[in-house]
Amino acid sequence: MSNSDFVTLLDHTPIAIIVADENDNIVFTNNITKTMFGIDPQTSEEVSIQKFFSKYHYKWNTIKEKVITKGAFSFDSTAKKITGGTIEAAVHCRSTQYAGQSAYACYIRDISDQQIILREHYKEQYFRQLLLDSIPALVFAKDTENRLIAMNKAYQNITGLNMDIVSGKKVSDFIMDKNLAEQFWKDDLEVIQTGIPKRNIIEPLLNNPNRWFITDKIPYKTFSGEIIGVIGFSIEITERKNAEDALIESEKKFRLLFDTSPDGILLMELDGKIIKTNSAFRNMTGYTENDLKNRNYFDIVAGEDKANELPTLKNSILFGDTIDTVERNYTKKDGNILQALVKGWIIKDQFGLPVQMGAFIKDLTVQKIVEKDENLLLESEKDKLEQELESKNRELSSKIAQLIEKTELFNNLVEKVDEILSRKPDNVFEELQEMMNMLQENKTEDFWNQFEMTFEQINKSFYDNIYERFPKLSNNEKRISAFLKMNMSTKDISHITHQSVRSIEMARTRLRKKLKLKRSDNLTAFLSQF
Numbered sequence: 268m269s270n271s272d273f274v275t276l277l278d279h280t281p282i283a284i285i286v287a288d289e290n291d292n293i294v295f296t297n298n299i300t301k302t303m304f305g306i307d308p309q310t311s312e313e314v315s316i317q318k319f320f321s322k323y324h325y326k327w328n329t330i331k332e333k334v335i336t337k338g339a340f341s342f343d344s345t346a347k348k349i350t351g352g353t354i355e356a357a358v359h360c361r362s363t364q365y366a367g368q369s370a371y372a373c374y375i376r377d378i379s380d381q382q383i384i385l386r387e388h389y390k391e392q393y394f395r396q397l398l399l400d401s402i403p404a405l406v407f408a409k410d411t412e413n414r415l416i417a418m419n420k421a422y423q424n425i426t427g428l429n430m431d432i433v434s435g436k437k438v439s440d441f442i443m444d445k446n447l448a449e450q451f452w453k454d455d456l457e458v459i460q461t462g463i464p465k466r467n468i469i470e471p472l473l474n475n476p477n478r479w480f481i482t483d484k485i486p487y488k489t490f491s492g493e494i495i496g497v498i499g500f501s502i503e504i505t506e507r508k509n510a511e512d513a514l515i516e517s518e519k520k521f522r523l524l525f526d527t528s529p530d531g532i533l534l535m536e537l538d539g540k541i542i543k544t545n546s547a548f549r550n551m552t553g554y555t556e557n558d559l560k561n562r563n564y565f566d567i568v569a570g571e572d573k574a575n576e577l578p579t580l581k582n583s584i585l586f587g588d589t590i591d592t593v594e595r596n597y598t599k600k601d602g603n604i605l606q607a608l609v610k611g612w613i614i615k616d617q618f619g620l621p622v623q624m625g626a627f628i629k630d631l632t633v634q635k636i637v638e639k640d641e642n643l644l645l646e647s648e649k650d651k652l653e654q655e656l657e658s659k660n661r662e663l664s665s666k667i668a669q670l671i672e673k674t675e676l677f678n679n680l681v682e683k684v685d686e687i688l689s690r691k692p693d694n695v696f697e698e699l700q701e702m703m704n705m706l707q708e709n710k711t712e713d714f715w716n717q718f719e720m721t722f723e724q725i726n727k728s729f730y731d732n733i734y735e736r737f738p739k740l741s742n743n744e745k746r747i748s749a750f751l752k753m754n755m756s757t758k759d760i761s762h763i764t765h766q767s768v769r770s771i772e773m774a775r776t777r778l779r780k781k782l783k784l785k786r787s788d789n790l791t792a793f794l795s796q797f
Contacts, residue, residue, distance in 0.1 A: 278297045278298040279298075281299065281515070282374050282375065282376050283297065283299045283300040283376075283377075284296065284297045284300060284372065284373070285300055285372070286365050286372045286373075287316035287370060287371045287373075288369075289369050291327065291331075292314065292315055292316070292320070293315070293316050294366070295510075300375070302349070303346075303348050303349065303354070303377075304319070304346060306319065308794050323638050325344070330342070330360055331371065334361060334362055334371060335362070338362055339359065339360065339362070340360050340636055341357070341359045341360075342358055343356070343357055343358070343378070344356055344358055348686065353377045353434050354377050355379040355382040356377060356378060357375075357378045357546070358373055358374070358376075359374045359376075360373040360374075361374070373393060375412060379632075396419075399419035399420075400419050402419055403421055404500050404502045405419070405489075405501035405503075406418065406419040406421070406498070406500055407419070407420040407499045407501075408487055408497070409438065409487075409496050409497050409499075410496040411494070411495060413438055413439065413452050413455060414436060414437050414438075415433050415434060415435070417434060420429055422501075425478075426472065426474055428441070432593075438473065438582060442473050445470065447470075447473065447476075451473070451647070454484055455484060458486055458497045459484065459486065464483060464484040464486070465484045465487075467481055468482040468484065469508070470482055477505070479503070479505045479508040480501040480502060480503050480504060481499040481502055481504050482499055482500065482502075483500045484497050484499045484500075484503075485497070485499075485500075495579070499730065525543075525545050526546070527788070528545060530547060530628060530630075531544070531545060531627070531628035531630070532545045532548060532627060532628070533548055533626045534566070534614075534623060534625050536626070539565045539580075540563055541559050541560070541563065541564055542623065544559055545557070551599075551628070551630050552567065552599045552605060553596060553599045553600035554567075554599075568596070569596040569597055569598045569604055571594050576595065579591070579593070580624065585708060589611065589612045590610070590613070590624075590626070592608060592610045594606065594608055594609070595607055595628075597608045597628075606630075607630055607631055607776050608631055609626050609628050609629075610622060611624060612626075697789040712728060728754065728797075729797050730745065730797040733794070733797045737781060737782060739781065740778075742776065743764075744778050747774050747778060748794055750790050751775075751790060752797070754795075757771045757772060775790065
């Protein structure tokens with residue numbers, strides 16, 4: 268090929284070509300260079316390539332140095348056209364030979380349309396990402412190899428993943444729970460293979476099992492309809508999930524209580540229609556589940572209780588949450604009466620409106636029999652105690668009478684001894700003196716001990732109760748309190764204690780002061796309460 272043919276070929280090349288010698292002077296340009304940039308070394312005295320690249324990001328000296336070092340160098344820049352305006356250009360410079368001399372050839376390709384398309388692409392991509400980032404839900408995309416290729420800001424914030432780090436990696440590479448990763452992929456694969464979205468998937472966060480999300484997964488398609496992956500949208504439902512779990516657990520516990528409770532449990536509509544009963548209630552009444560299915564609660568309430576039940580329930584529905592505990596009679600399947608203790612409650616919806624009623628029903632049949640037997644036993648014991656008490660009172664009265672009698676006998680004997688001693692017979696003085704000492708020291712005291720024992724048997728807690736409130740009472744005041752408890756007169760107390768009536772009256776006065784009684788307070792009545 269001749270030089271002229273080669274130049275012709277270069278002139279028809281759609282790429283601008285500039286050749287510069289070692290002194291940086293442009294020695295050749297093809298037609299497109301002349302047309303676009305107005306550079307023609309044949310019409311110009313001297314055109315330096317430095318001028319052409321002076322406005323570029325890389326100055327010619329820098330370009331030249333890189334070409335010398337590497338043999339070639341490429342870069343993107345802008346160039347001013349002869350008609351005005353600029354173009355985006357891709358420039359490639361390399362060492363060459365021209366007219367037998369070392370030279371530099373630069374090939375300049377107009378990439379303005381490409382850059383416009385690229386900028387529009389970046390702009391669209393930025394807008395799409397901005398739109399995704401504005402969505403509060405978690406949005407992500409994975410390819411058909413389970414590699415993460417996109418995510419929005421919410422996904423990054425909640426998972427703590429950085430897109431620059433995890434982009435292009437399989438989800439299984441950064442999930443600790445391999446079973447969970449496998450389940451994620453199983454759902455993705457189903458969507459990819461069938462092309463059908465999969466919705467309302469309840470699953471935990473990939474790196475936090477305590478946070479729960481509801482996820483929709485749809486096929487990720489190209490414009491031609493080819494499925495290239497899966498797109499996911501996730502909304503957190505942790506609070507709802509926890510509430511649902513708590514509700515399920517509560518329902519389990521209620522079901523366990525309902526089925527195993529020894530007491531009957533009955534659920535019904537507000538109008539009394541029976542919804543559900545447990546086995547305990549059915550066993551109490553003899554009805555089967557089918558028997559009660561279409562029955563009304565008021566059908567099984569017996570006699571007068573039916574009239575009392577309706578206003579009670581209406582009042583509770585209108586004004587309360589619970590129904591007062593009451594005794595009710597129910598008609599059993601065999602016609603007998605079931606006596607029961609009933610505690611009811613009102614079941615309300617989320618707005619606080621009554622929707623149903625429930626009741627715990629305790630069978631009182633055995634309790635009533637036991638209470639009847641206990642009452643009979645108590646009545647029998649009461650009669651027995653009253654008889655014993657009456658016997659003890661008679662015994663105590665007898666001892667008091669004997670004590671008074673002995674006291675009178677003793678007083679008479681003492682008077683006679685005193686009369687003998689007043690005559691002072693020498694032969695009997697010592698004998699009488701000994702007799703009198705024995706009477707005074709032994710006989711009365713032995714009888715007094717017997718009296719106190721009998722009194723304490725009848726009035727077991729008298730001394731404890733009175734000493735609990737008045738611990739400073741003397742032994743003499745204790746005895747007088749006991750006599751007054753028995754409603755004895757001052758004269759009788761005087762005979763028994765060998766004290767004068769005046770002494771007893773003074774003792775009573777001192778006792779009233781220790782008991783802190785007013786003059787208007789009855790001493791005997793006060794002591795009777797202990």
